[in-house]
Amino acid sequence: MKFVSQSVFIISLISLLTCAQDKTPINNNHSHEVVVSELNNPWAFIFLPDNSMLINEKAGKIIHFKNGIKTEIKGVPSVYNRGQGGLLDIKLHPDYKTNGWIYLTYASSEGEEKGGHTALMRAKLKDNNLIEKEVLYKATPNTTRGQHFGSRIVFDDQGYVYFTIGERGNRDENPQDITRDGGKVYRLNDDGSIPDDNPFIGEKNAKTAIYSYGHRNPQGMVIHPETREIWTHEHGPKGGDEINIIASGKNYGWPVITYGVNYIGTKITDKTAQPGMEQPLHYWVPSIAPSGMEFISSDKYKGWKGNLLVGSLKFQYLDNCYIKDGKIVKEERLLDGLGRVRSVNQGPDGYIYVGIENLGIVKLIKTK
Numbered sequence: 001m002k003f004v005s006q007s008v009f010i011i012s013l014i015s016l017l018t019c020a021q022d023k024t025p026i027n028n029n030h031s032h033e034v035v036v037s038e039l040n041n042p043w044a045f046i047f048l049p050d051n052s053m054l055i056n057e058k059a060g061k062i063i064h065f066k067n068g069i070k071t072e073i074k075g076v077p078s079v080y081n082r083g084q085g086g087l088l089d090i091k092l093h094p095d096y097k098t099n100g101w102i103y104l105t106y107a108s109s110e111g112e113e114k115g116g117h118t119a120l121m122r123a124k125l126k127d128n129n130l131i132e133k134e135v136l137y138k139a140t141p142n143t144t145r146g147q148h149f150g151s152r153i154v155f156d157d158q159g160y161v162y163f164t165i166g167e168r169g170n171r172d173e174n175p176q177d178i179t180r181d182g183g184k185v186y187r188l189n190d191d192g193s194i195p196d197d198n199p200f201i202g203e204k205n206a207k208t209a210i211y212s213y214g215h216r217n218p219q220g221m222v223i224h225p226e227t228r229e230i231w232t233h234e235h236g237p238k239g240g241d242e243i244n245i246i247a248s249g250k251n252y253g254w255p256v257i258t259y260g261v262n263y264i265g266t267k268i269t270d271k272t273a274q275p276g277m278e279q280p281l282h283y284w285v286p287s288i289a290p291s292g293m294e295f296i297s298s299d300k301y302k303g304w305k306g307n308l309l310v311g312s313l314k315f316q317y318l319d320n321c322y323i324k325d326g327k328i329v330k331e332e333r334l335l336d337g338l339g340r341v342r343s344v345n346q347g348p349d350g351y352i353y354v355g356i357e358n359l360g361i362v363k364l365i366k367t368k
Contacts, residue, residue: 027320027332029368035353035361036065042355044089044152044343049097051348054125055361056104058086064128075123075130080107080116083146084217088118089163091153093190100124101190105151105163108138115144117181118151118165120188136192137163137209139181145169148182148235152221152293157228160195162187162246164232166217171255175214179205183254185218185232185246187211199249214252214277220293220310221246231281233290233310236260237268241287242280243310243328253277259285282321282328289314292343298350301366309334309352311341318344318354318364334364 041058052066059081062073079087085107093101101122108119117139123130148166167174167183175183178200186209200206220233230246240260257271292311296304308321318341322330343355352364
C-alpha cells in the first residue's frame with residue numbers, strides 16, 4: 001500500500017508539473033531572423049521614416065542602424081546606469097516628419113541628492129548628434145536604490161505624451177501618494193507643460209503630471225489599435241505581474257492590494273481587492289518578469305492579428321496572448337529560450353521585431 005501511495009503521489013506530481021508547463025505551451029509554428037546582432041541590452045528601439053533604427057542600449061548608448069551599419073549617436077544624456085536604471089525608452093513624436101522630436105526616458109542623476117531618478121527628455125537628431133535637448137520632466141528625489149525606474153512612453157491620438165516611472169523601491173510611500181513621484185503613469189503636453197484636464201490639478205501639493213497611481217514598476221505600455229485605450233503591464237513582487245488598462249485618476253492598488261507576495265514568501269497584504277482600487281485585466285502567478293509590449297495589428301501573422309505580445313525576462317520567451325471579449329484566454333511561448341526579451345515593436349512592414357538581451361533584434365516569422 002505504501003508503494004502504491006508513493007506511485008500515485010509521483011504520478012500526480014508529474015501531472016501537476018505538466019499542467020503548469022502546458023499553461024503556456026510552446027508554439028513551434030514560427031521562426032526568426034536576426035536583424036541586428038551583437039547588442040547587450042536593447043532596452044528600446046524605434047524605426048525612423050527611412051526604415052533605419054534607433055536602438056537604446058541600457059548602458060547609455062543610442063545606436064543608429066542603417067544598411068547593416070551601426071553608428072553611435074553623440075550627445076546622448078548621461079545616464080545613472082545602476083541596477084534597473086540606465087537609458088530606457090525611445091519614441092518618435094506622432095508628427096516626427098514635420099517637427100523632428102524624439103522622446104527618451106532615462107535614469108538621471110540631475111538634482112541635489114545622490115543617486116538618480118527617471119527623466120523624460122526630447123531632442124532632435126542631426127548628423128548623428130542629439131541637439132535641442134529639453135528635459136521635460138525629472139522625478140525627485142534621487143535615490144541610490146537600483147530598482148523600479150520604469151519606463152515606457154506612448155502618445156495618444158490627441159498628442160499627449162504618457163510615460164511610466166516605477167516606485168523606486170519605496171513601496172510604502174511613493175505609489176499611493178500623489179504628492180510624490182514614483183509608481184505612476186504621467187501625462188504631459190508634447191512640450192512638457194501640464195494638460196489642463198489632468199486629474200489632480202488643484203489637489204494640494206499634488207504632482208499634477210500624474211495621470212494614474214498605485215503602480216509598482218511598469219515596463220510595458222502601448223495603445224490598443226482599436227479601442228485606443230492605454231494598456232500597461234508591470235512587475236509584481238513574487239507573483240502578481242499585471243496587465244492594466246489605464247484611466248485618468250485611477251488607483252491601481254500597489255501595495256495595498258496585490259496577487260503577489262514578498263520574495264521570501266511572506267505576505268505583503270491579505271487583500272487582492274479593495275473599493276476604489278482597480279483590478280488588473282490579467283495577472284501572472286508565478287511572475288514572468290514582463291518587459292516590452294505590442295499588439296499585432298498587421299495581416300502578417302494569420303490567426304494572431306489582435307493578439308498582445310509581452311516579453312518575459314525571467315523565462316526568456318515572447319508571450320503570445322490571445323484576447324477574447326477583452327480578456328486573455330490563451331497564452332503560448334514564442335522565441336522560447338533565445339534570451340531575456342526586453343523590447344517588442346511592430347515595424348513599418350507589419351512584422352514584429354523583438355529586442356533580446358545579449359543577442360540583438362530579431363524578426364518574428366510565422367511559418368504556418
